[in-house]
Amino acid sequence: MKRKILEIHDLKREFKMGDEIVRALRGVSFSIEEGEFVTIMGSSGSGKTTLLNVIGCLDKPTEGVYLLDGVNVKQLSRNQLAKLRNKKIGFVFQSYNLLARTSALENTELPLLYNASISSKERHDKALMALEAVKLSDRLHHLPNQLSGGQQQRVAIARALVNDPVMILADEATGNLDTRTSYEIMSLLQELNQHGKTIVFVTHEPDIAAFSSRTVTLKDGRVIKDIKNENVKSAKKALAALPVSDDY
Amino acid sequence: MNFFNLIRLAWRALIRNKVRALLTMLGIIIGVASVITMVAIGQGSKQSIRDQLSSMGSNMVTVRPYSNQTVGGGAMLGPSGLQTLKITDIEAIKKSSPHVTAVSPVVSSSGQSINASKNWPVSIQGVYPDYFSIREWKLKEGILFTDKDVKTSSKVCLLGQTVVENLFTNGENPIGKVIRFNNIPIKVIGILEEKGESTFGQDQDNIIIAPFSTVQRRVLSIDYVQNIYASAIDENSSEKATNEITAALRKAHKLQNSEEDDFTVRTQAELISAISSTSELLTVLLAAIAGISLVVGGIGIMNIMYVSVTERTKEIGLRMSVGARGLDILMQFLVEAIMISITGGAIGVLLGITSSKLVTVFLSWPTLVSEPSIILAFAVCAFTGVFFGYYPAQKASRLDPIEALRYE
Incomplete structure (x- = not known):
């Protein structure tokens, strides 16, 4: 049996808004095994952002169990959560969130700066390897404003890879990109997945979900569908099938 | 995050906003420079008064005849009319006064x-x-x-x-x-x-x-x-010398315990300390006024650090999401504040020394730049950085990563 990266049982998250209690998650259960490429889908208001925050250890559930790589998140303090994020999760955001006026290399090094056990030499080497994995070895010293959107997102993926996390957590990572670049990013993620990386991808675009091996759909704070995708589309082929635009 | 990285990070943040950092520092620069200059002027005037008095003989002790006796009609006798001091008193003092x-x-x-x-x-x-x-x-x-x-x-x-x-x-x-x-x-x-x-x-x-x-x-x-x-x-033993002279003269004049001295002994030290204490007060006042400007400079730092924290909310959110603890964020902003104040302090020290020299050259006021005043000014401005930088840094460290990431 494969290692369970993530286990969620009857997860609930409630917010107090004045006198009213908003129940964003009303009992969500599923688990993810090592090497899966899962998309979490749902329309806005379905609770997917809340779920993402909990999975990303940025937020704690009100009720229920969440085990990340065997660690029960609910009992951890703020600092322990930070450490867990640092070691086990790689975030990729919709708006890239790169540090301005900071080179691609240094942006990639960022998570390792908060890991005291890594020397500066190691940090440099690991960042180089991560940038190589996203095929940006020739852009090491470029600043974010000198990179295209797709390249910036690849730097962000490199940053998510650099600490060798158990899971890459992407939040609408293709939301700001055109179709072609989106496919490029998906192709890259598929490639990483084939090398064994577990990926959780939150999106509301069905055609992106088609590239994943499993789709969990949320509605009103509950899982309404959880299906394995038997017929995973290859992003590489989809990319090749796109008409070559020569408008410019 | 280790110390070297903190320094590098803070330095870069300052370089990124050079003008802003410089303007913020200006408060500290002016504060420190004025503390040093003011204290230098105060100390300088004190020193020049001391020198002047010392030229009269700083460890000098003088003995004059004294009496509260009156002559016929009740007129008091002034010291010049008295004949109580004899040449034998000189020998008596020489013999029994080691100081x-x-x-x-x-x-x-x-x-x-x-x-x-x-x-x-x-x-x-x-x-x-x-x-x-x-x-x-x-x-x-x-x-x-x-x-x-x-x-x-x-x-x-x-x-x-x-x-x-x-x-x-x-x-x-x-x-x-x-x-x-x-x-x-x-x-x-x-x-x-x-x-x-x-x-x-x-x-x-x-x-x-x-x-x-x-x-x-x-x-x-x-x-x-x-x-x-x-x-x-020396100046410090003038009190002992006074006591010895008094004892020697009382013995030589064969005065009973009940009798008053028929002479008075004075030292320069009394005069020096009286005049010095006046200029000491002046120094403290000048330093206090300058110190206030240092506090104002500190408030400037606090203000700009709050702006900086707000401006970089998203960056803080990102750093937290990749594993920065509250303490890491706190240190990042605190080191930045301290760096502003210490850099400002260093420039202020140089400016203070220079302006003290200029005061001497152009106004020909005596100035004395003392090391304690430099150390004190520097310590105060480092403290200012910590004190006024702490609250903005703490605010940053307590941000909720989710909120911070979503901040636009």
Whole structure:
């Protein structure tokens, strides 16, 4: 049996808004095994952002169990959560969130700066390897404003890879990109997945979900569908099938 | 995050907003520079007063006769009319006062000095050779008289600068010449260095100094001593010297315990400390005003750090999401604030030293840049950085990563 990266049982998250209690998650259960490429889908208001925050250890559930790589998140303090994020999760955001006026290399090094056990030499080497994995070895010293959107997102993926996390957590990572670049990013993620990386991808675009091996759909704070995708589309082929635009 | 990275990060954040960082520093720069300059001016004036007083002999102890007796009709006797001090008192002090290095009796009179057709009103003092070291009075030309001259009542003397200028107007050398004081011929053997006015506006150079016995017997025809001048080993032992002199004189004068002293002993230290404390107060006041400007500078830092935290909310969110703890964020902003204040402090120290020099050069006020004032100013501004940087940094460290990431 494969290692369970993530286990969620009857997860609930409630917010107090004045006198009213908003129940964003009303009992969500599923688990993810090592090497899966899962998309979490749902329309806005379905609770997917809340779920993402909990999975990303940025937020704690009100009720229920969440085990990340065997660690029960609910009992951890703020600092322990930070450490867990640092070691086990790689975030990729919709708006890239790169540090301005900071080179691609240094942006990639960022998570390792908060890991005291890594020397500066190691940090440099690991960042180089991560940038190589996203095929940006020739852009090491470029600043974010000198990179295209797709390249910036690849730097962000490199940053998510650099600490060798158990899971890459992407939040609408293709939301700001055109179709072609989106496919490029998906192709890259598929490639990483084939090398064994577990990926959780939150999106509301069905055609992106088609590239994943499993789709969990949320509605009103509950899982309404959880299906394995038997017929995973290859992003590489989809990319090749796109008409070559020569408008410019 | 290790210390080196914190420094690098803070430095980069400052470089990114050079003008803003510089303007923020300006408050600290002005604060530190003014503290150092103000203290330098205060210390400088204190030092120059001390120097002036020291030129009169800083460890000098003076003894005057004193009495609360009255003569017929109830009139009090002034010290000059008293004859309680004797030449034997000098021996008594020398014998039993280990903290006294030199003692000299003083008798003085005033009269008209004459050289050929010139004459000039002047006072004459009769002293021991030790007197010159007690008063720290140096010879400009010629020689001093000796103990032998005192013993034999030699008719020799030293002239003050004012006397020289008034009696020898055509530039001749007074040394070897014989002048007359109250018709007594005296040979000039030396000229004293110029001392200038005393702190009280007296011309200290209008003087003729002669051996004690010469003035006592030949000029005044008296058998007592008007004043005694002594010097203590140093400024700090002048109090001990005072006590020893008092004890010696009481014994020599055979005073009973119930009787009051028939003399008074004064030290320069009393005067120095009285005047010093005034300028000390001035220094403290100046430093306090300058200190306030340092606080204002600190508030400037606090203000800009709050702006910086708000501006970089998203960055803080990102850092937290990749594993920065609250402490890491706190340190990042705290180090930045401290770096502003310390860089500002360093520039302020340089500026303070420079402006102190300029004050001396252009206003010719004495200034004294003291190391404690530099250290203090620097320490205060480092503290300012920590104190005023802490709250913005704490605000940053307590941000919720979810909210911070979503901040636009």
